[in-house]
Amino acid sequence: MVRGEDIPDYDAIVIGAGLTGIYQTFLLDQEGMKVLGIEAGKDVGGTWFWNRYPGCRLDTESYAYGYLASSGIIPDWNWSENFAGQPELLRYANAAADAMDVRRLYKFQTRVTAAHYQQRENVWKVTRDDNEVVTCRYLISATGPLSASRMPDIKGIGSFKGESFHSSRWSTRQDGSQDSIDFTGSGVGREADPDRSSFWRKARADGNQLLRNLQQGLRSSRRYREEPIQEVTPTGIRTSERDYDLDVVIYATGFDAVTGSLDRIDIRGKDNTKLKDVWADGPTTYLGLQARGFPNFFTLVGPHNGSAFCNIGVCGALQVEWVTRMLAYLRQKACRIRNPRKKPRTSGQTRFTRTLRARY
Secondary structure, three states: OOOOOOOOOEEEEEEOOOHHHHHHHHHHHHOOOOEEEEOOOOOOOOHHHHOOOOOOEOOOOHHHHOHHHHOOOOOOOOOOOOOOEHHHHHHHHHHHHHHHOOHHHEEOOOOEEEEEEEOOOOEEEEEEOOOOEEEEEEEEEOOOOOOOEOOOOOOOOOOOOOEEEEHHHOOOOOOOOOOOEEEEOOOHHHHHOOOOOHHHHOOOOOOOHHHHHHHHHHHHHHHHHHOOEEEEEOOEEEEOOOEEEOOEEEEOOOEOOOOHHHHOOEEEOHHHOEHHHHOOOOOOOEOOOEOOOOOOEEEOOOOOOHHHHOOHHHHHHHHHHHHHHHHHHHHHOOOOOOOOOOOOOOHHHHHHHHHHHHHO
């Protein structure tokens, strides 16, 4: 560790306004640090802001997920369901953001396009899609493990004249009542079976005609699975067997999981080294929080990170608290750099990564 003298625009920049991101921003602000949050969406919520498809809900019990309620941030919060649905989870995120007063610290509807470490100044230079450039001492990603949606590489995908979208960007205009709908993606078959899928078992009969419409559509869509899609046409989809005229195409084609959101940012560490190149053969990290050669860069709920494979609502928050204590300690001791050491513990990061790969 070394001591630095340059003063950046911010002590820390947090990328993402999901539950983990807003809690990290709040705690650093409480520590007296100057913090900027950057979020692509219009408001807080993260996965619960973006994912609004029918049946979207928790797969763990609400009380176990709701750390911000149990920890005293929003002590009066009461869950209406054992497994809360997306609308309630978004209300929960908004209530927490209100209680923590974090929106004032965020720049919404803004993406980070690049983050380059400046060795001489020991700061991160962060470029946004509004062409603004800001600097920070600590760069913290809270972009989520399933935020980078993946569209299929299908001929003619841009030619379709109807409505089309990825399932994680569900159209609020879509009620499915009169439309001919196609779901494209390997996960469709599993969700199409109402006897096996918890997705459908949890669908409420008290009011979601859309689910009934989509169930019927999905039953018929199973015939596509043995008809490879050749191309998307202006009026629908052409398979190896025939053309299907459609009103809506929904791409349930998954995500570039865990590292995808970071790959889409031009992140460069020491000696202008690209994180994407370093991780080309798979991520290498220390404790799932840092990568050697990228000082003061922290990946919350990222690769090799226990929070990514845990109850994120709780584990992500506990990780935020640990990072906050560490940064507060560094600040107290006037230390400016935190990076896994190359010497004398060169093998520490390597051993950690090898252990994870061997086990999982």
